[in-house]
Amino acid sequence: MRIGLLTRNRNAWCSQQLIKSFKNRGANIACFSFGDIVARVGLKPIASVGNIDLLTELDAILVRPIGRGSLEEIIFRLNLLQKLARSGLTVINSPSSIEKAADKYNTLAILSEHDINVPRTVVTENVARAMDAFKEFGEDVVVKPIFGSRGIGAARVSNYDVAERVFRTLRFQRQILYIQEYIWHGTSDIRAFVVGDNVAGAMRRVADSWKTNISKGAKALPISLSQDLEKLAVKAAKAIGCEIAGVDLIDEGGKPAVLEINSQPGWRGLQTVTDKSISDTIADYVISRAS
Ligand SMILES: Nc1ncnc2c1ncn2[C@@H]1O[C@H](COP(=O)(O)OP(=O)(O)O)[C@@H](O)[C@H]1O
Ligand SMILES: [Mg+2]
Structure with a gap:
């Protein structure tokens, strides 16, 4: 059994834990990042890392943090995983779930x-409509990056002027306005x-x-x-x-x-x-x- 561990950082604590657990179970681990993969079309192998043919030599790929990237990096990476999944490789999590x-x-x-109960949320590209949402949520909201993690960039906004300034600035950078009621x-x-x-x-x-x-x-x-x-x-x-x-x-x-x-x-x-x-x-x- 050979498992691909797709990770930016093989020395990260979680990667090391996984490597140990897989080894204890007799599974071989191939650790690589997206930068190591070569995808080929009309040529075999369809995806490789060094001399490993991912499709035929791996039994599954476990996807660890994909990390930030340009729009084309993220789309290419997910499409590459989609291709491997379509060709029959077990990819965990599935590329479509990662995308969602x-x-x-x-x-x-x-x-x-x-x-499933979720916080009331308004998402828009329009500053005026975002201000409507700010008022609708009692002028106490959380504004988050729509693609974000680790709490980075999330802000609690409870001042009208600050809200307008934040929304305008985000739109100037072409960011989507993701506005949520503040939950105590x-x-x-x-x-x-x-x-x-x-x-x-x-x-x-x-x-x-x-x-x-x-x-x-x-x-x-x-x-x-x-x-x-x-x-x-x-x-x-x-x-x-x-x-x-x-x-x-x-x-x-x-x-x-x-x-x-x-x-x-x-x-x-x-x-x-x-x-x-x-x-x-x-x-x-x-x-x-x-x-
Ligand atoms: N609507 C909210 N009201 C109050 N606290 C929130 C709200 N949304 C997020 N938080 C707090 O901010 C943290 C980060 O938000 P989350 O939606 O999990 O994004 P991230 O991807 O950055 O972790 C949450 O764990 C929670 O503590
Ligand atoms: Mg979170």
Whole structure:
């Protein structure tokens, strides 16, 4: 069994954990980044890394953070993964689920089609309509990059003039205005880590400010999820098509809302409050899907 680990950084903690878990299970690992892949059309192999033919010599590819890139890099990378998947290679997560999860608007739209509670959100390219949304949400909103992660660039805006200035500036840079009602969550929320049909681990993230990303310094606390929350997290991941997912759950006045789905989640913070090895769970899952 040979598994491709598609990662920017093979020395990253999560990559190292995965490499160990796969090796312990007797699987060979080929670690590479998008920059190492050569795709060929009308020629064989259709995709290779050095002398490895990805289609015939790998049993699965596990996609770790794709990272930021230009529009053409991102589209090419996803299309390359789509091609491999169409040709029969197991790609986890599936390229189409990665694409859905990357766009926070698309994610919430799909979740809401599945009757999953999500924050009220307005997305527009129009500054005047964005100001309407700002007023509709009681002049207290979160403005986020539509393709973003780790809390970077998300801003809480509760001043009319600042809102208008922010929206105009974002539009000047041709960014989409993604505006969400501010949810009072008491500076904590929940991250559930879904693998297949189960939650492999969960934590409460407690922060000093309203952003509860671990990468922004939030603390991880152990939590045991209710069955309802576990079901909700798995249902949300499945709605997007992610077999492995970090599901962010926020408490909205006693009712859980799904904030976003991360299709390439890390688990370093989570592992500090979880006994069972997350990388072992992932490795077992990927191997079961590969065979
Ligand atoms: N609408 C909101 N109301 C209150 N807090 C929010 C809201 N949206 C996001 N947050 C906080 O900001 C964090 C980051 O937002 P999230 O949507 O998960 O984007 P990212 O991809 O940057 O993690 C969340 O974990 C949560 O703590
Ligand atoms: Mg998040």
